[in-house]
């Protein structure tokens with residue numbers, strides 16, 4: 001069998017169902033990463049590159065690391081620009097590959113890309129999907145995704161607690177060879193990818209010394225090092241429940257999100273690390289329990305995106321809630337993006353985002369609430385800005401959290417934050433605001 005592996009947000013060797021399923025007699029494997037101008041380029045609300053100045057270098061570091069890891073196992077990674085539904089069938093036919101394998105995604109645009117690819121491949125080249133992105137395997141749940149409860153608590157207690165987490169799969173020791181005669185196209189330069197995304201090359205970010213992100217950079221090697229450091233070496237996980245709402249420094253939360261978002265770290269691998277930690281430290285630690293819960297939140301948004309399809313990205317509520325009618329004011333929105341609203345706590349968070357591509361969860365909640373409930377702007381503009389800026393952008397987590405704060409997700413309660421009170425509670429001495437507004 002000769003296989004084309006469409007690399008998506010599964011940029012790792014460890015716990016990878018696609019690689020684990022390769023038959024021993026696989027004649028050839030061509031791993032291909034596609035830079036698709038449609039998913040890199042302008043978003044529909046702001047017209048900004050979706051692959052922004054922070055995620056772009058992180059993605060290229062990730063791919064460089066992946067390339068090294070694949071090469072060490074006798075394989076390689078081939079890079080193309082274009083729509084996967086055009087590029088992959090062409091490659092498969094030219095090289096006589098029999099089948100295309102890929103990780104299944106959950107949000108609407110990604111599942112549409114899957115349908116388009118299946119149609120373009122036709123019956124002659126079967127397309128096979130694997131689940132590599134979530135903690136819980138959808139096949140192990142007691143309900144089909146279309147019956148997912150529209151309540152996180154109900155999902156957690158009725159479904160998630162009864163769904164076993166499968167053990168993380170070990171990384172392969174060897175990979176099948178590339179198809180005969182194929183010399184993989186090299187990793188493109190940042191300038192070439194920036195051009196395809198419509199991003200001015202000069203805007204690609206440099207590191208800011210105030211960043212809360214660890215200095216490790218993109219890729220599976222860095223991801224596994226951070227996980228080991230956080231859980232095993234420094235045992236920061238023990239205090240996670242006490243520190244996770246803080247705002248400054250690399251240690252207050254895991255910062256796993258950029259690696260989880262492009263799949264260079266697997267949620268099941270983190271779960272296994274928590275199991276190992278608890279085997280020694282005991283099962284009652286609040287830190288490890290809370291981290292497990294956050295990973296279940298992440299799954300919930302993925303499953304919800306799958307269940308809701310295109311509705312997940314719409315203004316309207318998932319439970320028929322009437323969205324507050326936005327009062328479009330582009331100048332007010334621009335001031336919010338630039339950290340010039342006049343509210344110091346919001347502005348500091350927005351400056352951190354622009355400088356580093358990261359913002360704490362506490363910051364994200366307040367900045368989003370302020371845009372929606374104080375400035376009365378369309379939450380989708382905010383989500384599009386976050387998509388452009390966040391180094392850890394993940395469609396399900398980003399749009400799902402925005403929808404929740406807009407009061408149009410699964411919750412019908414008022415989700416507005418009292419930003420002044422939050423600033424007082426989480427930044428009582430103004431240290432965070434001074435760090436970013438100086």
Ligand SMILES: Cc1cc2nc3c(=O)[nH]c(=O)nc-3n(C[C@H](O)[C@H](O)[C@H](O)COP(=O)(O)OP(=O)(O)OC[C@H]3O[C@@H](n4cnc5c(N)ncnc54)[C@H](O)[C@@H]3O)c2cc1C
Nearest residue numbers: 253254255256257294298361364365392393394397398401
């Ligand atoms: C408006 C808004 C937009 C967001 N956009 C994104 C996004 O694009 N990508 C993203 O990964 N997260 C997003 N989040 C969720 C959360 O803020 C980040 O996952 C978290 O801040 C990342 O830092 P961490 O890895 O140190 O988190 P930790 O606190 O260490 O949590 C560990 C992991 O749990 C998951 N997690 C934690 N909180 C949430 C949550 N509320 N929703 C979903 N998963 C969660 C993440 O995978 C995270 O890496 C958003 C939250 C808000 C309020």
